[in-house]
Amino acid sequence: MAQQEVFSQYAGLLEGNGKTENSYPYHRDVRSFYNALLLEMPKGNFAETIVKSLFFDAFQYHFYTALQASSDKQLAAIAEKSLKEVSYHLKFSSEWAVRLGDGTPESKEKIQEAIYTYWDYCGELFDPCESEKEMIASGVAVDISLLKPLWEKTIADTLQEATLAYPLSKENAWFHKGAKMAFIPNILDIYWLKCNIYKSRTQVPPGKAI
């Protein structure tokens, strides 16, 4: 939430027209939201919540690590700050994954099932959209397609510690697409939106004063 607010402030600053950090979460049309399907799944049991968190936290961890090298200094600074926080999130979800996986037969069964269920929604996290590709070329955005092996390593290590099976059969398999079309805001949604706004800008304004 808070990281999204920082992105939103910056997006508002870039887009101008009186846009503020509140314009994006509250005053956007439903069709203008772009978030990952993984984050749109209905609320399930606790194992499912932990798996969704683990998958997304691991993604964010590598995403922010890479975004620190953005040619946009403000994005790099947001990434540096956010990385410290998502490291906590990743630690939290990884530890719960280990506790559930290496826990009772029931907890193990439930988390293993959740891993298989949500795996198909992770592919699109590494699938750049058109505006993102332009931003990657100019060194502003992260080439998310390169993060996949890093993410897989993080997940594989955690699953191993949790005595859980890595869904090998699902590697490079078909995945659900449709992010960048649904309607609940999240951090990457704002980032993707910003990529769209950014396209038409050549100059980056200075940091915003409070």
Add this chain to the structure above:
Amino acid sequence: MITKESILSILAQVSDPEVPVLSILDLGIVRDIQIHDDDKVDIGITPTYSGCPAMSMIAVNIKMELLAHGLKQVNIHEVLSPAWTTDWMTEEGKQKLNAYGIAPPQYNTANNPHERDAVVPCPLCESKDTVLVSQFGSTACKALYKCNSCLEPFDYFKCH
């Protein structure tokens, strides 16, 4: 005559809204003070956590305090990089935190052991015989501990 020292002594009176015993200087969130020729003052502050709602309140409090001390023009800006770390907390701040009942960070981030191996003295009875109950306490930045001597639970402000 406005000096950096006079500004600092005024800022020492601005407290953190979350932990009121700590001043913003104890926390190390004031990163930059610039005094210009026309007595205009620029202050850079860094959030302990992204989008921290206390930041705007802190910014207003700094402004009010400085204006109340006769300064005419105060600008406050946010500094995100380098990101805030518990290493910037002052010794005095750590002691105040301890007296408040929260065990302060015990290590430097450079030589921070795994939380399972950290020795965290109880802020209530000073015993070192304490045990980690949960890596995450009332907030993500704190871990929950229990003292084996006085049996009281307490929060530990982790190094990060």
